[in-house]
Amino acid sequence: MPTAGGLYWWTHYFAGEKYKNPLSFLIGYSNTLGLIGGICSVDYTLALMILSCVSISRDDGWSASRGVIYAVYVGLILLHGICAAFSGRIMPKIQTACIYINVSLVIATVIALPVGKVTRGEVLNPGSYVFQHVDNETGWPTGWAFMLAWLAPIWSIGSFDSCVHMSEEAMHAAKAVPLGIIWSAGSACIVAASRQAWAFSRDGALPFSNFFRYISKRIHYQPVRVIGGLVVISLILGLLCLINNAATNALFSLFVASNYLSWGTPIFCRLVWGQERFYPGEFYTGRLSKPIAWIAVVYLLFGVVLSMFPTGGPNPSPADMNYTVVINGFVWAGCMAYYFLFARHWFAGPRMTVDDNNSSISEIGASNSVVSSGGPTYAKEE
Template sequence: MAVESASDAQLLAAMGYKQELRRQYSTIHIFAITFSIMGLMPSIASALSFSLLVGPAGMVWGWVSATFFIFLVGLSMGDLASALPTAGGLYWWTHHFAAKRFKNPLSFLVGYSNTLGLIGGLCSLDYTLSLMILSCVSIHNDGEWTASRGVIYAVFAAILILHGVGAAFLGRLMPRILTVCLYLNIALVVATVVALPVGKRVVRHEPLNSAGYVFGHVENQTGWPVGWAFFLSWLAPIWSVASFDSCVHMSEEAMHAARAVPLGIVWTAGSAWVLGFLCVAVIAAVMDTNVDHTLSSVFGQPMAQIYYDALGKRGALGFMAAIIFVQFLMGLTVMVATSRQAWAFSRDGALPFSNFFRHISTRVKYQPVRVVMGLVVMGLIVGLLCLINNAAANALFSLFVASNYLSWGLPIFCRLVWGQHEFQPGEFYTGVWSRPIATVAVIYLAFGIVLSMFPTTGPNPSHPAEDMNYTVVINGIVWAGCLIYYALFARRWFTGPKVTATTSLNAEVSKNQTETTFDGEWA
């Protein structure tokens, strides 16, 4: 471990950074971070309303096709993560590979897009968790009670604050928490896959749906043509498997990061492809053949309705309680990963009050406590969208997807177009397939951004204010605001990643740096 830590520190120094965080995460821990954040069953449950846009067949084949392309993105990102493992990953890679005149603005855009996207992901996860908790109350009251938006926000705020406290003060316990979370996620998948069919056949004495229904029944729930509605069903796996870049943000705490980080990415994307298919196929086999019954559940949560139909009231409450606990741990790991991205961006002086937020607390075992508390405050503000309506709340999902996809796509694009000669493969490398995989990944990510901006109800929604997709508005404001802020102000002081160590891999960084400091002293 000592040898690996020294090697990791040397590689980090070669990229211009001094080791500041504690390296304590093994390869299995890094995989546990992204697998736990993905939280397969809770994520599938949260996004089920997107999955069923064209019925069970759309849910199953939409998952298989979308996660195939997501796996290719994971391979391409793994190439970069192995070559250049740093907590600032995405915006650092963009700066390293982009043409000289685009380095700073594109790096600035990717850093902000990634940070705000992760905040949106954290808020969307905690929002759906609050809905799950309240759906259990509804099940307990036999569907006769429905939470108001004020109650939903209050539960959301309490969850977010608990995640902030846990991320700030449980740093030394996080490897153990992640290991437990990994096993719980796998156990929840296995239990669901076994219990739902058994409950349907043995407890409820009802037959399973036929293979023809599971793999071939199409029921368009939108106003779009069925072909485009099928692509919209991709939004479920896109949201569910949209956090494997969290591995990248933990690079400076990983042991043997050049191997651990890419393996964590690829294992997560691969397991989502296979295990996710198994989960959605079983859900399609046990769900009510009337799709509207599931989507318009009186419990306010389609997955709660599926558990209820297959297992009864007690069984539904038991499984929903398990999902809630696992999703709570998911939120904790998302908070940890998001704090590392925000901390890295503050270290490079890009966020407001960067000198304050880049502080690492030695009192609580080398944790970025200040940035965690800042994320809680930011999350409470962004989460106010839940008070408006469902469309505004869904904007949290959209901010997460579109901003993340832009952040993933730009560094891969920069490597393909300008930086191939700068790319030196690390321990993980896809070889001759690297460029073709990266090309397909960029095309898919661009398509995913466009897809996330379409209203799911159809081209002529009956309630425009409620059914509108606010992605284009929110992300447009984020991206345009970021570039305007850079053009008017940040270009004067943001010169890319700052050097805090004496050796720099990127000559352009040291060339562009006019002044770099570390803890108030010359680096």
């Protein structure tokens, strides 16, 4: 079902009748804010990496102040916003280049460095040390400290839904999107966030939706206003890095917990309520579909819980506290309060952007071949 809305659209489609609208509203906001958190955390990390290279090259003990870090962060956000707005047509090529770069770096790290050590006659650590030695520098038991080590890959390998939000611009999305998810997870956060926010605005759920739903004819039919709004929000949220590390880590926590909830909910809805509405597409795992889905739900729930633990150990100080539960709890509770107080009177779920006469629900489910590439969806917005 190619749709830029992705997760909240599927949640609404599969959820039980009483839960469709509130769950869809929750996942829409959770996914939008989670992707914004992804933009902030990725660019903040990139700013630290760039400045660490500067520090190493100077070799005089210099380290960047929080103001300098924020300045580099601002430059990166603006650069990526411009790329997202003006490079939409070549984004697949950029994605492909990033994939090759990442694979090359992995090869260099896993193969080239050890080979270089051996060539220079340096002694490598034995396999027993590499795979069995453990240094637990936290206050948690070793077993749980090992589980907390999952936080690094949980954060690093993310944005699995990036390609989903681009599906309305893809040819033969039924195959292209699943393959894109497999090959390019973690790429193009700002592009994914812009499509998600635009789709949510198209359904009238975000503040100032009539403004943000606009598609620019001048700039290759890109949601430029949404991209600009995301840039502004990211710059404001980035101010947290001027406070302390605990405030900075809030950006990371927003990305992990909110997106994990968003990824898991439509899968759970499909398993519990959506069996009669589920139509296998071209990319289908057959009998393994349900077991894979349940494993996904359990793992994503585990990831949400894991992301809320302080990594240093129990009884953390305010500076070492993990504020994930506070940040995401505020997002989720605030979203639900907004829905039940106001939005329930007008939010009716995702709006159809294809003509029912041309494509029925069963046809969409059976073929997964309804695609709009600058067509009906965009034309209506113009």
